[in-house]
Amino acid sequence: MFFTISLYVALAILGLGLVYKASTWFRYSIGVEAGKFSAQTRVLRAILGIASVLFGVKILTLIKVFVIDVVLQVRILRQDFLRWLMHICIYLGFMLLLLMHALENFISEPLFTDYYSTVNPFMFLRDLFGFMVIIGIGIAIFRRFILKVPRLKTNAMDHYAIIIIAVIMISGVFLEATKITSHTEFQIMVEDYAGLTAEDDADEIKALESYWVKEYGVVSPNVKKPFDTETLDQGKESHEMSCAECHSRPHWAFLGYSTAKIITPVALGLDRANMPTILWYIHFLACFIGLAYLPFSKMFHIFVSPLSLLANAVMEKGKSEPANIATRQVMELDACTHCCTCTLNCSAAVFFETFPNTNILPSEKIISIKALAAGKELSEQELKHIQEGIYLCTNCYRCTVVCPVGINLQDLWFNIRESLLQKGYPEFFALSPLSFYRGLMKEDGDNYQKPLDKTREAIADRCELMKMPDKVITLSGIDSAFKGTLSQSDQANTFSGCFGCETCSTVCPVVAGYDNPREVLGLLPHQIMNSCGLGLKDLALGSNMLWDCLTCYQCQEQCPQGVCVTDILYELKNEAVQQVKEKPLMERKL
Amino acid sequence: MKFALFLGCNIPARLNQYESSARAVLKKVDVGLVDIKEFNCCGYPVRNLDHKTFVLASARNLALAAKENLNVISLCKCCYGSLKKADHLMKEDASLRAEINKILSKEGLQYDGDIEVKHFLSVLFHEVGIETLKEKIEKTFTGLNIATHYGCHALRPSKIVQFDDPVAPSIFDKLVEVTGAKSIDWSMKLDCCGAPLWGVNDDLSMRLTEKKLENGKISGADFLCTACPYCQMQFDTVQKEILSIRGTNHQLPSLLYPQLLGLSMGIESKLLGLNMNNLPIEGIEDFFTEEKAIKA
Numbered sequence: 001m002f003f004t005i006s007l008y009v010a011l012a013i014l015g016l017g018l019v020y021k022a023s024t025w026f027r028y029s030i031g032v033e034a035g036k037f038s039a040q041t042r043v044l045r046a047i048l049g050i051a052s053v054l055f056g057v058k059i060l061t062l063i064k065v066f067v068i069d070v071v072l073q074v075r076i077l078r079q080d081f082l083r084w085l086m087h088i089c090i091y092l093g094f095m096l097l098l099l100m101h102a103l104e105n106f107i108s109e110p111l112f113t114d115y116y117s118t119v120n121p122f123m124f125l126r127d128l129f130g131f132m133v134i135i136g137i138g139i140a141i142f143r144r145f146i147l148k149v150p151r152l153k154t155n156a157m158d159h160y161a162i163i164i165i166a167v168i169m170i171s172g173v174f175l176e177a178t179k180i181t182s183h184t185e186f187q188i189m190v191e192d193y194a195g196l197t198a199e200d201d202a203d204e205i206k207a208l209e210s211y212w213v214k215e216y217g218v219v220s221p222n223v224k225k226p227f228d229t230e231t232l233d234q235g236k237e238s239h240e241m242s243c244a245e246c247h248s249r250p251h252w253a254f255l256g257y258s259t260a261k262i263i264t265p266v267a268l269g270l271d272r273a274n275m276p277t278i279l280w281y282i283h284f285l286a287c288f289i290g291l292a293y294l295p296f297s298k299m300f301h302i303f304v305s306p307l308s309l310l311a312n313a314v315m316e317k318g319k320s321e322p323a324n325i326a327t328r329q330v331m332e333l334d335a336c337t338h339c340c341t342c343t344l345n346c347s348a349a350v351f352f353e354t355f356p357n358t359n360i361l362p363s364e365k366i367i368s369i370k371a372l373a374a375g376k377e378l379s380e381q382e383l384k385h386i387q388e389g390i391y392l393c394t395n396c397y398r399c400t401v402v403c404p405v406g407i408n409l410q411d412l413w414f415n416i417r418e419s420l421l422q423k424g425y426p427e428f429f430a431l432s433p434l435s436f437y438r439g440l441m442k443e444d445g446d447n448y449q450k451p452l453d454k455t456r457e458a459i460a461d462r463c464e465l466m467k468m469p470d471k472v473i474t475l476s477g478i479d480s481a482f483k484g485t486l487s488q489s490d491q492a493n494t495f496s497g498c499f500g501c502e503t504c505s506t507v508c509p510v511v512a513g514y515d516n517p518r519e520v521l522g523l524l525p526h527q528i529m530n531s532c533g534l535g536l537k538d539l540a541l542g543s544n545m546l547w548d549c550l551t552c553y554q555c556q557e558q559c560p561q562g563v564c565v566t567d568i569l570y571e572l573k574n575e576a577v578q579q580v581k582e583k584p585l586m587e588r589k590l
Numbered sequence: 591m592k593f594a595l596f597l598g599c600n601i602p603a604r605l606n607q608y609e610s611s612a613r614a615v616l617k618k619v620d621v622g623l624v625d626i627k628e629f630n631c632c633g634y635p636v637r638n639l640d641h642k643t644f645v646l647a648s649a650r651n652l653a654l655a656a657k658e659n660l661n662v663i664s665l666c667k668c669c670y671g672s673l674k675k676a677d678h679l680m681k682e683d684a685s686l687r688a689e690i691n692k693i694l695s696k697e698g699l700q701y702d703g704d705i706e707v708k709h710f711l712s713v714l715f716h717e718v719g720i721e722t723l724k725e726k727i728e729k730t731f732t733g734l735n736i737a738t739h740y741g742c743h744a745l746r747p748s749k750i751v752q753f754d755d756p757v758a759p760s761i762f763d764k765l766v767e768v769t770g771a772k773s774i775d776w777s778m779k780l781d782c783c784g785a786p787l788w789g790v791n792d793d794l795s796m797r798l799t800e801k802k803l804e805n806g807k808i809s810g811a812d813f814l815c816t817a818c819p820y821c822q823m824q825f826d827t828v829q830k831e832i833l834s835i836r837g838t839n840h841q842l843p844s845l846l847y848p849q850l851l852g853l854s855m856g857i858e859s860k861l862l863g864l865n866m867n868n869l870p871i872e873g874i875e876d877f878f879t880e881e882k883a884i885k886a
Contacts, residue, residue: 150696150697345627346630347599347630347631348630348631349630350630350631350646350647350650351631351636351640351643351646351647353643353646353693353696354640354642354643354646354693355636355640355643392636394599394631394635395599395603396599396600396602396603396631397602397603398602428639429635429636429639430789430790431638431790432635432636432637432638432639432790433634433635433638433668433785433786433789433790433820434635434636434789435788435789435790436600436635436785436788436789436820436823437604437789438789439788439789439790439792439795439828440604440788440789440823440827440828442789442792452790452791509781509782509798510794510798513794513797513798513801514794547790547791548787548790548791548794550742550782550784550786550787550798551637551742551743551786552742552746552781552782552786553742553743553745553746553747554742554746554781554782556746556747557745557746557747557748557756564747566747567747570637570638570641571641573638573639574638574639574640574641577638577639
């Protein structure tokens with residue numbers, strides 16, 4: 001009764017959860033463009049899109065991807081054999097257990113007339129499948145907690161997934177073990193199947209019990225080894241008459257049997273404590289909790305990852321219906337298993353070591369994007385953090401190429417980046433070559449230029465002196481400590497050698513690129529070198545020249561005094577940004 | 591001769607023809623390439639904002655190559671310049687080296703300046719040699735005027751990158767002339783392509799590019815030739831955009847050096863990715879006139 005009720009409750013939550021989660025795919029939107037479509041439009045377009053694929057030639061692509069990427073999981077294999085082994089063990093073992101063992105009433109029994117869970121091959125197979133899952137879990141634990149792969153992040157959801165599967169498996173194995181050793185179970189079976197009663201057939205029961213203690217691992221309070229052959233022969237006879245048909249030797253259930261051997265010394269106590277029943281409750285409740293919580297956990301990927309793989313195989317930006325792309329992008333967030341393949345292959349992940357913003361790592365960006373897509377209220381600090389992490393991307397597409405569930409991560413970053421930039425927070429990395437790709441991808445409109453201007457303004461804002469071109473500078477305003485801070489690189493203090501010949505500014509293609517360079521650029525390279533020498537921090541850090549520098553090194557190469565002009569400009573840029581950031585790179589320990 | 595191939599981020603994502611053509615050319619002249627999957631960004635794009643992060647990113651790549659005991663060959667001039675700079679800093683600055691190596695040691699890596707970083711062009715010129723290249727040439731161009739674009743981060747700062755004479759470089763021109771093409775003189779040969787500002791200050795970036803293209807055209811170039819993904823995309827993808835903004839079709843298409851050399855070596859055009867450039871370069875094949883026998 002309790003079993004049935006809890007099962008239905010779990011199924012109901014699962015069902016509602018699935019519907020709720022799937023509805024978010026149509027309700028949430030990512031990026032500026034996606035917001036233009038209503039949920040109804042997206043549902044309608046999705047149905048049309050799916051229909052056109054199912055009844056078109058693309059169905060062949062779907063079949064191919066289903067076999068190669070969903071069933072055989074070749075994308076994981078390409079990454080790493082150990083991880084593939086881990087996943088295939090868990091996924092195959094669990095699937096087979098589900099079909100053969102959990103759904104035995106619906107599948108195994110109708111399919112095999114001689115199905116009985118305690119008879120081979122089924123008894124052996126159940127343990128084999130369980131063994132596969134346990135091996136997989138073992139590899140997962142090894143990988144996540146022992147191997148210590150740099151930048152592989154493990155979060156609460158990963159812990160949950162490992163724990164829930166481990167609890168199901170371990171409770172199952174112990175349930176089997178306690179049932180093997182259980183004297184109570186033995187007595188019930190004797191009564192039910194051998195038709196023997198304690199009053200009338202004491203000798204026969206004793207013989208059978210002795211045989212089962214010796215051969216089947218039962219731990220009995222009544223009989224003790226060694227047994228004489230006569231008793232055993234008699235026991236064997238009753239066994240063959242009443243039990244053998246439904247019981248293969250427990251050795252075949254190798255996990256349960258070996259565990260039974262281990263717990264033998266305490267088996268009697270466990271049996272008296274009614275352990276088999278307790279474990280049975282733990283086992284099925286763990287399964288039902290896993291089932292009910294599935295749509296809200298990482299295990300939801302069981303449904304969504306195949307969908308993501310299939311959808312990405314037949315969809316393409318620019319060709320597919322934009323409404324469907326919007327839907328797919330939200331769905332992809334649920335397909336992510338936080339396996340961190342993206343992070344381990346990310347070209348920019350190494351930046352995280354000295355630039356501790358977890359949003360640099362693609363696997364962690366996804367988590368932030370989930371919060372954004374769900375419309376969670378995030379603080380200014382959090383939004384800036386996400387924006388910076390997303391901008392710190394070299395757009396190399398490696399994450400997208402390697403994602404085992406086929407998520408088009410690069411497109412996701414791009415859409416999120418653009419919508420975040422519109423919030424108006426300065427993004428300092430926008431003033432770096434990381435913007436090259438954004439430039440290539442630009443579409444018309446104000447949205448493109450605004451973030452760049454905002455960032456320049458934010459930097460210039462901190463440099464008061466720059467705003468007062470007519471002010472006569474007194475020596476007292478000079479920041480003498482500033483000179484000393486310019487020492488990151490081997491160019492330290494070479495600016496002291498500047499004698500103002502202006503060669504750097506003369507050969508600079510940027511200066512030459514303007515009719516009115518002073519107006520546009522602020523200070524010219526030689527003036528910036530002078531400002532450094534004089535300790536005029538505001539002037540050295542506040543010029544547009546810094547951000548318009550091509551880093552072509554003409555100035556540095558041609559300086560007669562050996563001033564490392566370009567390197568110093570680099571350093572000033574570092575300094576200028578550092579100055580604007582309200583908090584100097586916090587969160588070193590996360 | 592074996593190198594660790596450093597592709598960087600742009601080539602695999604946006605300029606596949608550079609990779610395939612360079613691989614084909616290097617194979618022809620027996621330069622072995624090893625792919626190190628763990629390579630990351632060279633650090634160039636973050637140098638504006640965080641010096642240490644830049645050095646770490648570069649040094650990690652150097653350490654990965656050093657672990658395999660391989661010198662690095664870079665196809666990108668910006669990657670090249672960054673790796674060289676980081677290599678220099680790691681050799682010269684003991685405290686920085688210690689700091690960076692401490693971070694790298696978490697992955698069992700370390701870099702003590704034990705390998706060399708080379709650009710694709712230097713490998714062809716210095717390691718393979720003009721004579722060997724000539725032996726592999728199957729067809730030569732006639733009357734083809736090429737404007738070589740050296741690329742800033744290969745040439746300067748010369749003390750660190752040591753690619754060629756920073757004032758009067760010649761290796762690229764000599765490499766181009768192997769194919770029978772003429773490397774023309776043009777005054778803006780050593781200037782920047784404008785790419786570092788693309789996405790940051792598009793207006794200025796375009797003007798610098800246009801100036802350079804104009805100078806190349808006036809000097810009589812039929813094509814520009816590059817050996818860097820940034821320069822190539824600037825002269826190809828961005829030039830295409832400039833043309834559409836200005837509403838003209840007065841173009842100076844750019845091709846990658848391995849495309850030029852590969853054509854001359856008779857490598858199939860699919861490997862050279864001739865049709866993958868945005869501005870068509872197929873017309874270059876009209877400059878082939880006579881077939882030259884491969885070695886008598």
